[in-house]
Amino acid sequence: MTIHYEEKKEFTEEALGALFGAVGWASGKYPKRLVAAMRNSSRVLSAWDGDRLVGLARSLDDGATTAFLHYLLVHPAYQKYHIGGTLLSKMLEFYQEYLYVKIMPSDQALIPFYEKYGFRMYDRYCAMEIDRLDAAVDALPGKGLR
Numbered sequence: 539m540t541i542h543y544e545e546k547k548e549f550t551e552e553a554l555g556a557l558f559g560a561v562g563w564a565s566g567k568y569p570k571r572l573v574a575a576m577r578n579s580s581r582v583l584s585a586w587d588g589d590r591l592v593g594l595a596r597s598l599d600d601g602a603t604t605a606f607l608h609y610l611l612v613h614p615a616y617q618k619y620h621i622g623g624t625l626l627s628k629m630l631e632f633y634q635e636y637l638y639v640k641i642m643p644s645d646q647a648l649i650p651f652y653e654k655y656g657f658r659m660y661d662r663y664c665a666m667e668i669d670r671l672d673a674a675v676d677a678l679p680g681k682g683l684r
Contacts, residue, residue, distance in 0.1 A: 541592065541621060543628065544584050547576050553591040560613045564671045580605070583628050585612070585621045592616040595625035597633070605633045607641040626655055 551569035554576070558566030565572060576582050576596065585593030593612040599605035607629055612622045633639050641657060642665045643649055649659070 539587055541619070542586050543624065544586060545582065546584065547579060547582050549573060549576055549591065557591050557594060557611065557613055561611045563611065581629070581632060583625050585625060587616065593621040593625055595629050597629055599633070599636070603636060604638040604640065605636050607639065610641070630655060
């Protein structure tokens with residue numbers, strides 16, 4: 539197996555839906571939105587086994603002080619091959635001059651993984667969100683998905 543890494547923002551609905559679905563993320567049910575999200579991200583790094591998308595890291599940043607790593611996922615069949623660590627290291631290298639790099643792990647079991655790369659739990663903060671997945675359709679009202 540030879541994994542190659544790319545920085546790009548253009549993906550097919552099928553590739554994103556398959557990867558997000560494989561890890562059990564509900565957003566995989568909205569591949570059109572995922573395609574639009576990648577296009578509008580600050581930076582997207584992907585891992586490929588041939589033409590199969592097997593890993594992805596996505597960030598949003600303000601261009602100067604803060605970067606938020608929103609997605610870091612690896613297909614279950616490709617976990618334990620350091621793909622996630624490679625994607626994360628590449629992101630952190632890019633953002634080495636930023637004042638803050640933030641991530642919100644969705645699974646407490648992943649905290650030790652992120653700590654190996656220098657992340658620490660907030661002293662005074664907790665993450666919050668509004669979840670609209672159950673009410674969403676794969677189009678944005680009044681805007682469509684280009």
